Amino acid sequence: MSTLVMLVLLFSGCRSLHLPPGVQRENGTWKNSFPDTLSAETRYALLTWYLDSQNRESLDPSLLAYIHELQTQAADKSNRTLAEKLAAQTGPLVRLDASGGLRIDPTLFADNTDWNSMSDMLGKLRDALKTPLSAAPSDAEIDLLFGNESDARAFRSWLSAHPVMIPETGVLQRQELLTSLDQIQDVLALKRRLLDSKAEVNALLESGFGGKALNLLDETRKNLSANSSLALIGDTSTLADFERTRQELPEKILDS
Incomplete structure (x- = not known):
């Protein structure tokens, strides 16, 4: 060597x-x-x-x-x-x-x-x-x-x-946290859809379009899944209020 x-x-x-x-x-x-x-x-x-x-x-x-x-x-x-x-x-x-x-x-x-x-x-x-x-x-x-x-x-x-x-x-745990953010985003989108629908329904009622208001609520309800919930963000009132509005709307239309 x-x-x-x-x-x-x-x-x-x-x-x-x-x-x-x-x-x-x-x-x-x-x-x-x-x-x-x-x-x-x-x-x-x-x-x-x-x-x-x-x-x-x-x-x-x-x-x-x-x-x-x-x-x-x-x-x-x-x-x-x-x-x-x-x-x-x-x-x-x-x-x-x-x-x-x-x-x-x-x-x-x-x-x-x-x-x-x-x-x-x-x-x-x-x-x-x-x-x-x-x-x-x-x-x-x-x-x-x-x-x-x-x-x-x-x-x-x-x-x-x-x-x-x-x-x-x-x-x-990045992926776990990102999944949680996706779930929160979906729930917030649902909440906004419910609140926007209710606001539009009230506007239709004030304008005398009770039938359109009822159709809008029914259409929004059809787009909800059986598991739709706002519980993830701790909201216990928005969905219940939407359902109550939907149930009471026919009577409001008759009284108007």
């Missing part, structure tokens, strides 16, 4: 044992000393870059397991931070549960008929939930991590070619 080949192999072996910034082994135990100011997203990106740049098969299994553990912790913290941010921005629609996860409280809309405001609120939350969590380390964070400028350049170069997405953890 030539001297050049031996040097290359030796260098490769040293690189495979190189630890990511902030990770060290003390008395046989893996530990980290990441700066408190380092975001969870940057930690996740750093560890992902490290694994991508190494020959994983040559890594100490305990180190690999520790890095995966740190990645999981970073992803969980990132998801929790987003949950807290959304709860602060969209409260009282969204709150944090005991585990730090997001819960939607649709009863906020029980007595609300400001359709534009409600649509805007739901839309903003939907957009936020559909936007993937990503890592965008700042120059200050990178400078904090790397004392070696060549490693810092390598990290920046890798980031530009490999956008880092933070995986979803159990604390932020």
Whole structure:
């Protein structure tokens, strides 16, 4: 084996044992000393870059397991931070549960008929939930991590070619929350349809078009399913009021 080949192999072996910034082994135990100011997203990106740049098969299994553990912790913290941010921005629609996860409280809309405001609120939350969590380390964070400028350049170069997405953890069930938003949107659409129909019926009655008013209520009723309900948003009166109006309308027409 030539001297050049031996040097290359030796260098490769040293690189495979190189630890990511902030990770060290003390008395046989893996530990980290990441700066408190380092975001969870940057930690996740750093560890992902490290694994991508190494020959994983040559890594100490305990180190690999520790890095995966740190990645999981970073992803969980990132998801929790987003949950807290959304709860602060969209409260009282969204709150944090005991585990730090997001819960939607649709009863906020029980007595609300400001359709534009409600649509805007739901839309903003939907957009936020559909936007993937990503890592965008700042120059200050990178400078904090790397004392070696060549490693810092390598990290920046890798980031530009490999956008880092933070995986979803159990604390932020995006699809479940998006499904809840769809259900709320459907219930609000039903409530608006019922209220609009009632308003139009009253206008027809005042104009002497009792027959058209009755037909409108019947048509609206036909479009309701057997399971139509506003209970999801805590509205117990709108549907009952619609049914009462429909039952009382024939007598009102006769009396008019």
